[in-house]
Amino acid sequence: MTAISHVPGGTIVLRMARLTWFRHRWAVATILAVFGAATLVLLAEGIALRAWLDGAGLAHCLPGSGSFGLACRDSPALAQLLGGDNGQAAFFAGDTAHLLLAVPPVAALFAGLPWVTREFETGSFRYTWVQGINPVRWLLGTYGSLTAIAAAGAVVCGLVFDWWYRTAQWTVNVTPSMGWDWDAFGLSPIALVGWTVFAMALAMLAGAAIRRTVPAMAAFAVCYAACLAFAEWWLRQRLLTIMPVVRQVSFDAIQNRGDYGVNGWMTGPDGHVLTAGQQLNAYLAASHAKGMTEGQWLTAHHYADWIAYQPHDRLVIFQLAVTLALLVLAALSVLTAVRLLSRDRGVRGRAGATRRRLRLRRSAPAGRS
């Protein structure tokens, strides 16, 4: 026998990254393909949209151009845009933009899950788990490597989406200060990274728990859809009602479109909140006032309009909160997967430290025992 001729170089992180590249090139390619395709579609769409706006003489009206003014507001092109000739942009900027949320689970489904289940289906885990790198490190290392690639893809895709979305959204709701819309809460680059990390972790957990590719895929799809629906349709609504800003507003003022209105109410001259019927009566009385607007009349008679809202600059805080929650869920999923792995096989230290009690009867039947 010869001397040992190879000692692997680098840290465990580097070794796992190299291992992932050797073992799971298809998974890496799938991740890049899914996020790359979404990014390319957004880029093509955004470039075409910008070209169309430029051709219509509206490029200078876009957010950030700093020249939104009367000339822009009164332009025939803008009237045409607002008149409905923006169907394609409206289609994408509306609910369809939420299709972006399908990108992380698709990547996880085809790249974040099969690498676990195939180990079980082919039996190669009986080789992998008895090597120098222990199974927990192998699991975490492979997950970490693939997820890092997916997260990088999500950042790039999210940034391109951000650029595209601001333009597309503006063509639907033309305002000079239009920023990120609250309806697209989960579509920011930050949230997209959170969803991606969570999707990869949930996929790994499904794979480790079920150990068969197709059933694990089905379970992952159901669980992810449930989590997404819960976050988008329930959690967000509850989250946005936390600690709103409450202030009195002028009856004639237009609310800043960048804010998220949580609640609104009207108080009468005695300071009590008016019912719907009382509000109607007040507005009826105001509508008969002469020489002043309804708002002026209501203000003069000590009616007040109140609003509870989340200022637009809080949007990023809420997005960060949701992302943080997703990262916590991802961590829990990873821990559960590790636990499942350790349940079947021991990753323990010296026997004396964790000596197991002999649970079986010492008085064994006749024989060798």
Next chain:
Amino acid sequence: MNIIEADQLSKRYRRTWALRDCDLRVPDGHVVALIGPNGAGKTTLLRLLAGLLVPTAGQLTLLGGYQPGSGAVRDDVAYLDQHYPLYRDLQVRHILRVAAEMNNRWDQDIAEELLAAWRIPRKRKAGRLSGGQQALLALTLAIARRPRLLLLDEPMASLDPVARQDAMGTLMTSVAEDGLSLVLSSHVISELERVASYLIVLSGGRVQVAATVDSLLASHLALIGPASEAGRLAEQVPVITVSRAGRQALALARTTAAPAGWAERPVTMEEIALGYLREPAAQALSGLEVPA
């Protein structure tokens, strides 16, 4: 130092006990033959030793007191499963690269040397190799880790006689030069007989025999005598099994001297193993165990 120590080791799959109350003390440096009928618990024992399974009850330690699968022994124990698990979608050369990355100790030279000797094409995917080549590749991966304890679950089953002899020769070279301890599970007892220095017979999930081959050979005799006396023989010496052919009986007995009226001859390891396998109820050789 005992390379394997088991106390009351038991493993249960749902309601079925695959191993129960197994006690073992295997000293360092042995080639251990692990035999038993199908379902005796050989694979379960090897997977427990490899750290792929966790005991349901009892104690199991390796290399002087370490848990199987723990970091302390991970580099020192190699295991080859009976199904030769390999990354079948990878080329052989890439499998070597992966194995090198996955291990803190890896002998690339010996791996290349064995692949060349066994004529395994480096650019072919593992899944496209023949069954025998896959077995040899898996064996190469295990040997190149330079372990102190190598666990092989029916490693020669799919090899032709020449490859089998070559593989066994390579393993024996490792045993001689590196002080490797080897646990070999196989149904081909004659194959093990040539190399084994320690015998473990499992039957019905229990350890029936666990002793050095030398001590077994020294304490067992084949007794030849009249078939009519075979019934009374058990009253004089511990009889493992008796077979009758006409007027003569051949008995395997645990004794060092034949009783009066019986002729004796030495036994082989195969005869001892087969004798115990035929009589699962025949017990134990506690007096023959090599002390820890």
